[in-house]
Amino acid sequence: EVQMVETGGGLIQPGGSLRLSCAASGFAVSSSYMNWVxxxxxxxxxxxxxxxxxxxxxxxxxxxxxxxxxxxDSKNTLYLQMNSLRAxxxxxxxxxxxxxxxxxxxxxxxxxxxxxxxS
Amino acid sequence: EIVxxxxxxxLSLSPGERATLSCRASQSISxxxxxxxxxxxxQSPRLLIYGASSRATGIPDRFSGSGSGRDFTLTISRLEPExxxxxxxxxxxxxxxxxxxxxxxxxx
Numbered sequence: 001e002v003q004m005v006e007t008g009g010g011l012i013q014p015g016g017s018l019r020l021s022c023a024a025s026g027f028a029v030s031s032s033y034m035n036w037v038x039x040x041x042x043x044x045x046x047x048x049x050x051x052x053x054x055x056x057x058x059x060x061x062x063x064x065x066x067x068x069x070x071x072x073d074s075k076n077t078l079y080l081q082m083n084s085l086r087a088x089x090x091x092x093x094x095x096x097x098x099x100x101x102x103x104x105x106x107x108x109x110x111x112x113x114x115x116x117x118x119s
Numbered sequence: 120e121i122v123x124x125x126x127x128x129x130l131s132l133s134p135g136e137r138a139t140l141s142c143r144a145s146q147s148i149s150x151x152x153x154x155x156x157x158x159x160x161x162q163s164p165r166l167l168i169y170g171a172s173s174r175a176t177g178i179p180d181r182f183s184g185s186g187s188g189r190d191f192t193l194t195i196s197r198l199e200p201e202x203x204x205x206x207x208x209x210x211x212x213x214x215x216x217x218x219x220x221x222x223x224x225x226x227x
Contacts, residue, residue, distance in 0.1 A: 045156075045164065045207055045218040060215050094163055104211035105154035105169040112163055 002026035009113030022095030033098035038091035123219035142208035152212030
């Protein structure tokens with residue numbers, strides 16, 4: 001069964017750091033196009049970052065320079081390192097798989113992990 | 120950035136009725152780059168439609184998508200109790216990819 005499980009969320013003070021993990025099963029993260037998408041409380045969906053199978057990475061403007069997407073192929077796991085966290089980063093963070101690099105609809109979603117940035 | 124505007128914000132209907140949801144883009148996009156998702160409370164989104172009109176695996180045929188250019192539509196032909204949820208459109212033709220703000224389909 002294809003699935004992904006996110007962990008690593010929690011309550012963190014502004015300016016702090018967190019690393020989210022997304023453990024995948026049923027497919028190889030290394031050959032997939034993997035995203036992080038977030039949803040602030042009561043709000044819509046916001047794409048955050050993508051990691052292509054070839055290693056290219058892209059970010060939404062609001063997280064550039066603060067967040068880093070990466071993967072560990074031996075663990076079949078995707079990561080999101082989040083630094084200099086702000087209150088507006090508070091959201092449920094979903095790990096998703098895109099169908100391909102140019103048809104980036106998201107065919108698999110994890111259940112999400114909640115990040116709360118507050119003092 | 121391509122902005123997607125969904126309407127209405129909330130749609131109040133009864134089971135068995137037809138639901139028509141709209142997604143309008145701030146600029147023209149190819150229909151191959153438009154998707155729809157369903158999200159139920161406390162759950163992650165689920166892919167319904169991609170390429171504007173292709174149903175994802177396991178999606179019932181009461182769900183259909185259409186449209187081109189700037190205007191796209193998701194139609195649920197006869198609402199089942201499990202269809203009451205929030206629906207989002209997504210465009211993945213422009214960078215960054217963006218989502219609409221969602222339409223809530225609630226029981227009347």
